[in-house]
Amino acid sequence: MSNLQKYNEVFTTLFNIDDNQLNKDFTFKNVEDWDSILHLSLITELEDTFDVMFETEDILSFGSYENGMKILEKYEVSFNDV
Template sequence: MSNKLDRNEILKKLNEVFCDVFEDDDIVIQEETTAEDIEDWDSLMHITLVITVEGEFDIKLKAAEVGKLVNVGALIDILQDRATS
């Protein structure tokens, strides 16, 4: 349990990934942020986003998980559970 990542730190790192993927340095994400909130976040960008996250955090999401990410918080849940610093 001790090496679980802090949710805020994950959020901070994710924010960088979002800025990178969506090519917009002004994006600020929160746990509640969904695809509705970011203009270019369609199903194709979703996959690019997930793959970038997989690379950055060095984990692999299950196929079922990729489709079930309702918001940023859900992604943090998975990362907190599986990624180690």
């Protein structure tokens, strides 16, 4: 399974959506269910999935599907393996 597939699976599972909904508009401002509890669950699940530990600044700025990939790339998670 590619990193992109793993990443998408975390989002689709937590938000209970289809992966075709994951795009640049998938942000905490546009997704009603994206509250603080779900945000922390997302962070925890991504840390477990990719074996990383996010810095506080990254947790606070992780506000969109696209930005999340950029943050993970800081931790050497590549999304070019599709």
